[in-house]
Amino acid sequence: SMSFSQSAPHGKTMRLNTVKWPEFQQFLVIERGFSDKPKGLAIVGRRFRRLATWFGDKDFTRSGVVDFLGKLHDQGLKNSYLNNFVKDAKLIDRFLGTNELRDFRFLREEPSVPKDLLSVEDIQHIATVRVPYRSRAITINKSQHALIMLLATTGCRIEEALGLKLSDVHDTPPHVTF
Numbered sequence: 001s002m003s004f005s006q007s008a009p010h011g012k013t014m015r016l017n018t019v020k021w022p023e024f025q026q027f028l029v030i031e032r033g034f035s036d037k038p039k040g041l042a043i044v045g046r047r048f049r050r051l052a053t054w055f056g057d058k059d060f061t062r063s064g065v066v067d068f069l070g071k072l073h074d075q076g077l078k079n080s081y082l083n084n085f086v087k088d089a090k091l092i093d094r095f096l097g098t099n100e101l102r103d104f105r106f107l108r109e110e111p112s113v114p115k116d117l118l119s120v121e122d123i124q125h126i127a128t129v130r131v132p133y134r135s136r137a138i139t140i141n142k143s144q145h146a147l148i149m150l151l152a153t154t155g156c157r158i159e160e161a162l163g164l165k166l167s168d169v170h171d172t173p174p175h176v177t178f
Helices: 018-031 038-055 062-074 079-096 120-128 137-154 158-162
Strands: 169-171 174-176
Touching (some): 018 038, 038 062, 120 137
Antiparallel strands (some): 169 174
16 A cells, blocks of 8 residues: 555545545546536535545555445445446546556446336236227227337337327338337
């Protein structure tokens, strides 16, 4: 580990502390082209302070980042959340000029699948519900059935489905062009 007086290649200390936030914020906006909107900077600032607190009086190192991420992982936090810290740690690495994380990879994220998906049977049941409209009930119910099945089988958004033209629907092979 480096002593307190040693510095990184760009003349910046390898120590990370909350006092450096204004400098890091300026680095993000001016050198990295980040938006200077307060909300976005506040989010990065919270993660910056959390990392700075973790490192305390220790040098900013790759192994320290790995330990920090391990602690968060042990708390049950998802890799998508941890990757925000990876991104910020890589930026801090550039800011400090330590070059410890240049080749550091993001954590593999598991695709998030909603827990409350409808089953095929649920969708078919919804699509076959007949509403007793006063007029044109058969036509409206058929249209709703077709719309529900289109949404369910393609995963399109309602606006996309409602914006379809007849020329967007093909029968050989059966497909829809959005």
